Amino acid sequence: MRAFNISERLIDPRSPDRRPRRAAYALPTIFTAGNIFLGFLSIMKAFQGAMMASSGAYGYNPHFEAAAIMIGVAVFLDGLDGRIARMTNTTSDFGREMDSLADSVSFGLAPAVLAFVWGFQFVDGNWQGLLEEHIHRAGYFFTFLFLLCGAARLARFNVQKNPIPKNPGRPDRKYFVGLPIPAAAGLVAAVVYAAGSAPLRLWPLSICWLATLALLSYLMVSTWRYRSFKDLNLASPRSPLTVILYGAFIYLIWNYSHPVLLAMAITYVGSGIVIRIGGIVRRRFRHGSVEPRHA
DSSP, X not given: OOOOOHHHHTBOTTOTTOOBOGGGGHHXXXXXXXXXXXXXXXXXXXXXXXXXXHTTOOSOOHHHHHHHHHHHHHHHHHHHHXXXXXXXXXXXXXXXXXXXXXXXXXXXXXXXHHHHHHHTTTOOOOTTTHHHHHHHHHHHHHHHHHHHHHHHHHXXXXXXXXXXOBSOOOTTSOEEESOOHHHHHHHHHHHHHHTTTOOOOOHHHHHHHHHHHHHHHHHHHSOBEEEOOTTOOTTXXXXXXXXXXXXXXXXXXXXXXXXXXXXXXXXXXXXXXXHHHHHHHHHHHHHHHSOOOOO
């Protein structure tokens, strides 16, 4: 039986150089447009959540929860548009630039707005409001820093052809240089979603949130490596064990989405830190094991 090849089915038979049909180029663009739409809706929901909390409703906020979910779905769509473009052989400079602009909205501006209104705007300060004022100012700075570093991460990704990360990994695997901005936005959304979407009120938690945003900002512009998973072939045959694991994974997300999604986001963000620390330890151990030469 002949294997299904989507790129072959989309080739224009009238094209002498076997180009895809014009309609094929719309497939990844649809996912990119959905990405922008979800980012826009997330910003609107964050505004609605801020207005709801301003009325004194500091408990569960469905608007903050919806904003976090939309960012998470946008992360999923962002992973699909590039993969579909490669599968259909419809990659283009226009699509690449369009994808970056969409990412700057959905994974830069939207999570920055959500991070501020959820983590800093409604903090209950003391000391005659001085602490609250300083937390607000720091919140403005670090959320802007998150947006700025995310934009720099996207610009570097577009101009670099074959970037080499620090502590290079296995040659048969593909890596990102620095934390991808969708992963950083996914962690912001996962934290808000797992926290019950109630805005932070205690200033120590807001300080921890400042540190989290600062860490994500640094990781995005760093040269540490993160697994890209672009080398995984979804069209290849799967073993029965893999199908069982996929089914169990879907079940856990469906029934325990709060802790599972948070654990996934933390694991991926922390993987680059662990790999970097492991590389430093291995190099020091290797250099320390070399005996000095005597004259």
